[in-house]
Amino acid sequence: MQFLEFEKPIAELEGKIEELRHLHDGNGVKVRDGDEAAGEIDLADDIARLREKVQKQLKATYAKLTPWQKTQVARHPLRPHGLDVIHGLVEDFTPLAGDRAFAEDRAIVGGLGRFNGRTVMVMAHEKGRDTDTRLTHNFGMAKPEGYRKAIRLMRLAERFGVPVITLVDTAGAYPGVEAEERGQAEAIARAIETCLDIRVPLVTAVIGEGGSGGAIALAAANRVLMFEHAIYSVISPEGCAGILWRSGEAAQQAAEALRLTAQDLLKLGVIDAVVPEPLGGAHRTPDEAIANLGLAIEENLKPLLDREAGVLRAERRDKFLAMGRVAA
Amino acid sequence: MNWLTNLVRPKFQQLVRTRDVPDNLWTKCPACGHMIFHKELDKNARLCSHCGHHMRLPVERRLAMLFDNGEFERIELPKVPLDPLKFRDEKRYTDRLKDAQSKTGEKDAIIVAHGRMGGINTVVAAFNFAFMGGSMGPAVGEGLVAAAELAVLQEAPLIVIPASGGARMQEGILSLMQMPRTTIAVDKVKEKGLPYFVLLTDPTTGGVSASFAMLGDVTLAEPGAVIGFAGARVIETTIRETLPEGFQRAEYLLDHGMVDMVVPRHEVRDTLIRLIDLLMNPRQSAIVLPLPAPGRPDGAPEVPPPPGPGVQPPPPAEAAGPEPTSGG
Ligand SMILES: [Zn+2]
16 A cells, blocks of 8 residues: 555554554464453454454545645545556447547547447546556546547547447546647647547546646546546646645645636536445455446436437537536 | 716726827837837837737737727627626635726637628637636636527528637636536537638637647648647646747648648738638639728738738738629
């Protein structure tokens, strides 16, 4: 387990539990629930008590995470990533590659597969897990070819009447010379345009970081879901702090001011549903988090399946047009 | 006294604003360092008389330069909720907004106007860079939606002229949502078979470049304008790449296939009129010419545009087309 700064009390408790378990095992006794062998009760009880304390502490901490803490959780290195979710929820996943113009951009992975038995086109930002995979996937920061691949896959899905699921987890579009040279802005604009145009259901889940233009490029969807501790913002708190406070150290304040939490975004009408994370965040029990997400996607996708193609498109566009308007 | 304040105040503000000038009678060209007298600079639509460098042009002046006889009608911007995030950094957003409003005399960073260009009714939405860096929040997005709807209603072409650093941070995610919203807006114009033109001016970056600004049917750019997604400084500092000569300038975008043409300021109006006519009147030209040259007020002598590489002013007859000009 990797602990975040604000999880220190929890880390200490977990450390104690480890110690006791060690002691226990060192005595040649296995820890078993309900084990009443003499001399073991104390330790087992202690461990159980500490575990309860951890649960309580987790519950208390995670019930009132600040926006800045949520930012840390959303970026947690052990948080389930795009490919984890795809492998957890999509059977027969068949990756498809390339934009047919320049390159294959692995910052966005995508392909066909079956979600609850139905064919879907699934696409996700993938940040990578270790040095090698992070480099392969460019830390989940896509270049124009990544967005152009996404456009190609959305159009392919549309041709076969296959719904599209996108999973957003990116710090943002890649800020680099070649990306600019090949039209990063145009690629993002076209991806947004395509999301809004396709005549098949489009469901998006922001699973970690929803970083600005790089996120909305895949997220102009019929239904936009967000993990409980994910973030979604026009700019990173650090970037915002640097510009408006002229100091990166104000990131905490910027995170609050930006209203980037799932709870705030639901209130603002920008997302449609919040997907609960297991106690202590998705990184603690990724399988449980992914299962929750599967249920939420199914619940949101199902009503869209019988909708007429033109209606799907019109509803999606009307939803975005109505966003943030003065109540009539 | 109410009638007095209402009537006189705008004039008075105008006066105050012009009075600012004497501190600053000479302007140094940022490109060549040449000192230019402010009257000369204004007469020449803020082009450096020495090197032809295009300095930023006040938005009202730009509109006057585009429309026939400099005549146009502005439409009221739709109302949007005030400060939906209750954003505050070192300063309240509502205060920043008020400052920008009193400084510019405008409600937000966009002006929507309609009038005739070459006799053809045209809708123009132009960004006001002087208003919080032309940043795009819900008010600007609504302005673009209104402009698109007006174009559809009038069966008129739409010209959008961005001059913007990107999304307005102080309206957070709602600013990001203007990317899909403005994309839907300009698509409405295209769906009606009406042409959508973009004139990229300095600067066009961030969320503005990555949405409607890169979706033009035909895209023009002013010489030297900075156009791109990521800021040059962001690229330099985060990626540590050295930026190539002329990076993210209009000419660089032209070379990389991202814009159709780089057009000197004094040729923008004629170029747009010709394009509108070619697309709107495919069988016979309907341009109403000749027209008095707009944008050169007070009978100022015409300053010939500085010679630019590869740019030749079209012969006067060309704009009118092969057909004799007629009233319609
Ligand atoms: Zn100069």
